[in-house]
């Protein structure tokens with residue numbers, strides 16, 4: 001059985017970590033059996049981040065490499081017949097979602113004071129004292145440093161909002177009236193798009209990026225469609 005190490009569910013979502021929710025969504029889409037281990041222990045994670053999996057004695061970290069491993073090990077029912085153009089589009093949109101939009105949303109959760117109040121409770125509220133008080137400021141400082149390292153954290157707040165809203169528009173315009181990102185069939189890209197968009201639309205963290213996404217009804221309809229099909 002595939003064991004998925006991830007954070008515990010929060011914000012009323014399968015996971016408040018979009019990378020963890022992406023992997024769970026992909027496993028459901030691929031029809032593989034798995035067991036969730038909601039230990040939230042980044043110290044045991046090979047790359048210091050979640051998710052990672054254990055499968056028959058093998059440990060694999062990072063949602064992208066996990067999915068590549070699982071495709072090789074158990075087959076690729078979602079993307080095997082994708083043409084080169086769609087593969088290129090999937091790669092480009094995945095990077096937009098995970099390397100750009102993600103960091104703009106991290107700003108709304110971990111840097112903006114209003115979002116941080118919600119994030120602190122969702123991620124650390126269940127810890128026993130004194131960890132509940134000691135860990136949050138350390139984690140927040142770590143996230144700020146990561147944001148600067150990535151580059152997003154060097155922009156003004158207005159610039160970060162502009163980047164996030166542009167990413168949202170690109171996703172909504174590309175999805176348009178298609179049922180799934182690449183057409184009639186759900187593909188691996190949809191695991192990523194659904195997890196990150198649901199985290200943006202449905203987490204209780206108000207921001208100009210969230211309001212912008214909520215003004216695009218095709219995104220809400222898309223997330224509801226994915227939820228109904230893969231989280232019945």
Ligand SMILES: N[C@@H](CCC(=O)N[C@@H](CS)C(=O)NCC(=O)O)C(=O)O
Pocket residue numbers: 017018019020042048049050051061062063064
């Ligand atoms: N590229 C990684 C990113 C995973 C990631 O950023 N996970 C975050 C949660 S959304 C994490 O574990 N953060 C903990 C930390 O940075 O200490 C993947 O695709 O799995």
